Amino acid sequence: MGRYDFAITKVGQLLDDPEAVAVIERRYPGLTRQPMVALMKGMPAEKAFGMAAGYIGQDELDAVRAELESL
Template structure:
């Protein structure tokens, strides 16, 4: 298991990790610099990604989860 569990790790914690930010930017360009990302910083990553599923294709979300889980 990697250092992150998306069910317990917040978006804010992931945004502090340059490797995680790189993964987000690769699969969802502009997400980490979006003006609304600040509102999601306190949310668990899993919940935030479920909310984003209408805007980001599920295949990209799955790739993000897979790569972050492997860190």
């Protein structure tokens, strides 16, 4: 198992990990520096990914999540 469990991992934990940021930035350049993302730091990653589902296809979200969970 990787270092992240999206049910309990907060967005801020992902943003504090350079490897996780690299995964996110590779797919979505500039996203981790957006003010709205900073406001979500205390939110569970599961919830943040649920909110993103309205903007990003589920297959893409699943791929990003799998990559982050494999770290």
